[in-house]
Amino acid sequence: MARATRRYVCRECGANFPKWRGFCDACGTADSVEEETVSARPRAFGVVQGGKSRPAEMTDLSVQSMDEPRRSTGMGELDRVLGGGLVQGSAVLIGGDPGIGKSTLLLQAAARLAGAGGNVVYVSGEEATAQVAMRARRLGLDGAAVRVANANALGEIMAALDAGPVPDLLVIDSIQTVFSENLDSAPGTVAQVRACGHDLVQYAKKSGAAVFLVGHVTKDGQIAGPRVLEHMVDTVLYFEGDRSHHFRILRSVKNRFGAADEIGVFEMAEQGLIETPNPSALFLGDRDEPVAGAAIFAGMEGSRPLLVEVQALVAPSPLATPRRAVVGWDSGRLAMILAVLDTRLGLSIGQNEVYLNVAGGLRISEPAADLAVAAALLSSLSGRPLPQATVVFGEIGLSGAVRRVARAEARIREAARLGFEHAILPAGSEGKDLIRTTEIGGLDRLLGLFPLEDG
Template identity: 45%
Template sequence: MAKKKVKFMCRDCGYESPKWMGRCPGCGEWNTMDEEVEFVQKGPRGAFQHTETIQSKAMPISAIETVEEPRVETDLDELNRVLGGGIVPGSLVLIGGDPGIGKSTLLLQVSSLLANKKQRVLYISGEESIRQTKLRAERLGVKSDELFIYAETDLSKIHETINDVKPQFVIADSIQTIHHPEVTSAPGSVSQVRECTAELMRIAKTQNIAIFIVGHVTKDGQIAGPRLLEHMVDTVLYFEGERHHTYRILRSVKNRFGSTNEIAIFEMLQSGLKEVLNPSELFLRERSQGGAGSTVVASMEGTRPILVEIQALVTPSSFNYPKRMATGLDQNRVSLLMAVLEKRMGMLLQAQDAYIKVAGGVKLDEPAIDLAVLMSIVSSYRDASIGISDCFIGEVGLTGEVRRVSRIEQRVTEAAKLGFERAIIPSSNLGGWDYPAGIQVVGVETIKDAMQVAFGQ
């Protein structure tokens, strides 16, 4: 007879405890301990057996032969670059995003592209029926005999279907709806998500099948379930964007087969997602001509330089404590740059409200954007516009110096391609590379030098 066992598990880090606690000892978060009820079955295991793992033995590292990972490319160049050059057979890829952002649409399009290349794909839907999936496929123009649709949430039946169909690619939408028959907790719980992901990983590695799993996100934007989930998979992708806007950003935050922090930009249309090949032109398309508080920076997103507009609005405050708001930027970094302006340039910003925004919905977090953010604040504070053809690149230190940044040649080349006539960069970045034609490169050592170049005073 089965014996009932109750335990409490943290949904963030997976810490287990025999009793409930308000604060998790493992990660320190509050109210994350969920009750898990499991039944310990004595005797032989059930009908569902785990996939057998490949036996291996310890070997000296000098005796291990290495080969380059084979990849399967899709017709979406943006997705290929984010994945590091294509899909690696036997890999486990996790895609997270807000509800309705387009995760299922993207994966159904990818399934169609792979099926058109005579690759057998199994699309497992745990949230929709096969008819609902078929209706969405018709809207996207998806039709192929190599694409199989299967609506099921039982992992044992999913395993049997994978053995019968023998696909090269599997899409599981979503991991929170799939349940393991030997785990008695509810689908979506910490135990279920962990065990289902572990079993799918064993299937991927032993049968050399590339598996994509969809993960729901919490209100904080993190993938729901235990933090262990992101450590188990090979690649973690976040699908970002506003549902009220047509543009979507696919961001890589973990990739064992390529670089991280790569982004791909798509436009959501009635017929599906369309890749945006020139995102810099997209972000600068609606830039105002000669408006105060607007600057352009060449930011690196992975291996790609992207030009984006940074806008600032500085106005007198009517409160004792002025507001500091930032969209797409770290608010603490904005406060730090404003403190540098107050201390080094004598600007009285303590009585000013400051609102900083990155146009286009992109999130920037690299140090090379400091100079552009600082110059947009100065431009709005003085109500003086900056040249429409100027681009600012550089990190700002606490003493007001402008410090060197990486990959300066790629950044300036991207600015020259879009017609910018002048790039203001750190003086330490001037030597050792060839300047592109058609753009003037100006080196500055301090923020005072940058202001003299931008405003002529």
């Protein structure tokens, strides 16, 4: 019998090294190289008599598609993020912070799919079946026909699946707790996560079952384990949210069957996760009385328009180096906006302390929020609030010009649907006939809305 060998593998990129080192030469990550024991026992996949491999079956693009390409999970927000529902034979990886609600979301989806007549299997490697049943009872799902198992060995899981009908949905919670008996390394290591993930993805492709893999995350918020796991699956979802807020965001960062960067919004309640079909109302603050330093930004999250309140506070600083505090936006982008305002408009905002916050805990990444941030800063500096029922969006260049952004008509349409009557936007934007607009070509026109000498 061949003797097992040892090698050293980077848990981030999967690169192999003959001996341990403090950082990975391939991806540059520090303290990511781990020891891995590999069995030298050969694996004869697809080998027929005579030692030759079985040839792969070839076809063309005229092959017929599946009779039922998508199936609803019973949760509209989850279906939206998946691109319209579950795809047969797809593998989905979902990650998120501990306690954010990953298991709750999947248990609710499994129960609703089972209630619609689907065959659902829920395998938990972290909780006993009694604990899963207790959580289901708390969520009011104890009557759902979901088959539950507590197992960590991949061989036991595959044997149980082979003994019954092919499930419509298979949930593995979590992939870091599953181990293959053919490997000597511990569960959660690079080799185990890669091997178990590969076998489960192959099971999904061959059987037609939709497989959900729950993944742990690192302290940086990335899914733990080798990066190759995200390449193997069809869809990668991140469940985001702040425990101090009651909402959760399910974000798609990779989707072979739908749009990436799509989001679904849920509200955490005692009975579990509640879908939020109108997330704009959730992120908007009290708009009864305008407040200086607040601007309503009309943004886009995937294909969904989303309105959110941007709050700014400009205050005199007693320090030589004024403070900058940013929550929900890029601090480097804020520094650029402050530099443009100071240079192009002759202001001295940079000498003050600046605090910027996106209400509700949402994080904005698109440059279209530049104009809303600038409007909030000028409003706080002048002490003049924006006109009531007004939305703002647009990208600011280093020259001080305001540039047009994509999907302007969808942003305006969402604002009009929620009762907004006025929009401040870049010149030449589409959809201007839907709402009263103020076109901004440069920041000098924006400054005219907040005259500082009268503030």
